Amino acid sequence: MGPANSFPDSPLGGGSSGANLADILERVLDKGIVIAGDIKINLLDIELLTIKLRLIVASIDKAKEMGIDWWEHDPALSSGARHQELARENAELRQRLAALEDSRAQDSLDPAHETETSRD
Amino acid sequence: MTELRYVYAVCDSLDAPLASDVTGVAGAPPHLIAHAGLTAVVGHVPAEQFAETALRRNLENLDWLSETARAHQSVIAALASVASPLPLRLATVFHDDSGVRAMLEGEAERFRASLDRLRDRVEWGVKVHVETASQTGQDGTPTPTGASAAPNGGRRERLSSAALASGSGRDFLRRRRAERTERDDAWRLAETFAQELHDALAGRADDARIHPPQNSELSGSSGRNVLNAAYLVHRSEAESFVEYVNRDAERAPGLRVELTGPWAAYSFSTPPEERSEARPAAGGTR
Numbered sequence: 488m489g490p491a492n493s494f495p496d497s498p499l500g501g502g503s504s505g506a507n508l509a510d511i512l513e514r515v516l517d518k519g520i521v522i523a524g525d526i527k528i529n530l531l532d533i534e535l536l537t538i539k540l541r542l543i544v545a546s547i548d549k550a551k552e553m554g555i556d557w558w559e560h561d562p563a564l565s566s567g568a569r570h571q572e573l574a575r576e577n578a579e580l581r582q583r584l585a586a587l588e589d590s591r592a593q594d595s596l597d598p599a600h601e602t603e604t605s606r607d
Numbered sequence: 608m609t610e611l612r613y614v615y616a617v618c619d620s621l622d623a624p625l626a627s628d629v630t631g632v633a634g635a636p637p638h639l640i641a642h643a644g645l646t647a648v649v650g651h652v653p654a655e656q657f658a659e660t661a662l663r664r665n666l667e668n669l670d671w672l673s674e675t676a677r678a679h680q681s682v683i684a685a686l687a688s689v690a691s692p693l694p695l696r697l698a699t700v701f702h703d704d705s706g707v708r709a710m711l712e713g714e715a716e717r718f719r720a721s722l723d724r725l726r727d728r729v730e731w732g733v734k735v736h737v738e739t740a741s742q743t744g745q746d747g748t749p750t751p752t753g754a755s756a757a758p759n760g761g762r763r764e765r766l767s768s769a770a771l772a773s774g775s776g777r778d779f780l781r782r783r784r785a786e787r788t789e790r791d792d793a794w795r796l797a798e799t800f801a802q803e804l805h806d807a808l809a810g811r812a813d814d815a816r817i818h819p820p821q822n823s824e825l826s827g828s829s830g831r832n833v834l835n836a837a838y839l840v841h842r843s844e845a846e847s848f849v850e851y852v853n854r855d856a857e858r859a860p861g862l863r864v865e866l867t868g869p870w871a872a873y874s875f876s877t878p879p880e881e882r883s884e885a886r887p888a889a890g891g892t893r
Binding site: 507508509510511512513514515516517518519520521522524525526527528585588589591592 | 611614657658659662663666672673676677679680683693694695696697698699700701702706710714721732775776777779780783818821828867870873874876877
């Protein structure tokens, strides 16, 4: 009985169904030894990057639009792309708010808004 | 229905049998092919899913890929509990058993060298995340470094509305600049901690690799990932390695140290001389 057995929740202890998918994909797609099989799928190079990209977002245009520089950061493979989009939307809204504040600061207070906020 | 051979890993001859309840890729239980003094762990998979065109298409389907990756890992994990396997990359497929045998024979020298290097060793993954600034920082909510974000967030939100009324948009922008500086400081501290932790762990391991940081939003873990490393550790050293990581994690306020493993030695399956240069600093790609 090796020391590995003393970690029941570990990937070696049979608990792999609970292991983080990003960690698993990082290893099985990127790390294992590469052997040229009869079925030639080159997971390296451009194809792997294409796979990652397609998993993360629907298209290249969308990735660029979302500002994901995945080839630098090598983002984990995950279906969490929606979070990224929310964060981006959020940041954009904040930016608009800041701009709005600036323009409101220059104009004096607009009475029309006072009416709107005190409405019953 | 044509069946192909999916190879998970190569090992020395196995002393213990594989756990009988392991379901492999495509629901097929793995079996062994022994040849040239080596053992390949193999599953029969349907050509409809694993022939070239189908495989290419399937690899781009996240559900299929997730399921296959988990099945692949579960076989490797079962194997790693009875041996020190050399894990093959996902979707290494041959037409038939003789193709697998030819591969074992052709690669025998390389396999033996790698198996010797990995014998009785496992891989531990260590990641360091910055808890404080990253998530709340991105949506522009002010977050004092080291403090919890939630209670302040709401109050400042209202301050922000007040600022709107009194016309201090410039204050708002000034505050955002200050936060950005605090955030940069927090990251610098985190990167220093990560570098020191990595140096200490690398000194305790037979080998170490730094992987690119995982994108926190995509991996679903909170905080910004500043270190994503793997360490090759002898089984007899596992306990003290884990203890060291846990102890060091406690002296890192605002940071989260995540330990995963033991894994089969995925990150070390390629010999050091064949590896491309690892990226240097944690979080250096920002």
